[in-house]
Amino acid sequence: MIKSVKNGSIQAVSNTLKILEILSATQKCGISELAKDLDCQKGTVFRLLSTLKNEGYITQDEENKKYSLTLKLFKIGSNMVNSLDLNKVVLPIITRLSELTSETIHLCIMENGQLVYLHKIESTYALKVTMKSRVGQSTPLYCTAVGKVLLAHQSIDTIQRYLKNTQFENFTENTIVEPQDLTIELEKVRSSGIAYDNEEHELGVCCVAAPIFDQTGKILAALSISGPSVRMNDEKLKLMRELVKNAASEISAKVGYSG
Numbered sequence: 001m002i003k004s005v006k007n008g009s010i011q012a013v014s015n016t017l018k019i020l021e022i023l024s025a026t027q028k029c030g031i032s033e034l035a036k037d038l039d040c041q042k043g044t045v046f047r048l049l050s051t052l053k054n055e056g057y058i059t060q061d062e063e064n065k066k067y068s069l070t071l072k073l074f075k076i077g078s079n080m081v082n083s084l085d086l087n088k089v090v091l092p093i094i095t096r097l098s099e100l101t102s103e104t105i106h107l108c109i110m111e112n113g114q115l116v117y118l119h120k121i122e123s124t125y126a127l128k129v130t131m132k133s134r135v136g137q138s139t140p141l142y143c144t145a146v147g148k149v150l151l152a153h154q155s156i157d158t159i160q161r162y163l164k165n166t167q168f169e170n171f172t173e174n175t176i177v178e179p180q181d182l183t184i185e186l187e188k189v190r191s192s193g194i195a196y197d198n199e200e201h202e203l204g205v206c207c208v209a210a211p212i213f214d215q216t217g218k219i220l221a222a223l224s225i226s227g228p229s230v231r232m233n234d235e236k237l238k239l240m241r242e243l244v245k246n247a248a249s250e251i252s253a254k255v256g257y258s259g
Helices: 003-027 031-038 044-055 072-083 085-101 145-152 156-165 181-193 236-253
Strands: 056-062 068-071 103-110 114-121 139-140 195-197 205-213 219-230
Touching: 003 044, 003 056, 031 044, 044 056, 056 139, 085 103, 085 114, 085 195, 085 205, 085 236, 103 145, 103 236, 114 145, 139 205, 145 156, 145 181, 145 195, 145 205, 156 181, 195 219, 205 236
Parallel strands: none
Antiparallel strands: 056 068, 103 114, 103 219, 114 139, 195 205, 205 219
16 A cells, blocks of 8 residues: 555656656647646646646646746756856856946846846946846836847737736836837837837836847847946947847857757
8 A cells, every 4th residue: 555655656746747848848738738648647637737836837828728837947946047057158148248338237037927037237337226126036027128028029929918917007107008009119129129128117227138049939038238317328229239139149049049
């Protein structure tokens, strides 16, 4: 009896890990597909999925009912971030970008409809704004340059759900709070490959951001340069735009993107 329970527990753990691996490879998957791949009863797979969902490791699409991974595993792994290849690729590039610009540098990802700050390098200028951003913090997508980049490169369905379900807040008088206006803004971001934040989240702060893509061509992260609006004039923004695009493209290439 003890042996049977032990074997059953080991099989459950094995199947749970296989589910995570399958979702990592396929992005989205339904119960029937998972049950077939695992050679398990649907009821068994449902219980495992429910546990993973309750613990925050996966999420379920409300429309097609398929499951996909959250970034919780990434957060766990981020405790060892210094040993990650991505970190080894990113840090030299964003450090060089910081040295070239002397402005504040941010590297961000998207999780659960918000952006999360992964890296921040403070400006070395005497005149600088004290930004509220900090590593690990979540911030709305629609009012930041990095957020617009991350959102603009999602699927049309994801963007439409975001526009429908988000409660827009006026952080400043420049914040975009109308879904139709944000839709137009996101189209500009996709076509230009660049996004701006004109004092939309914090007064006195202007940002320019560019996308980082993974080896499959999917949006992986966003990189930005931020500075005080009094210094980020048109000429300065033009230079910052080219620098951030080049740095983001360099990171993309080093993680396998060939587009």
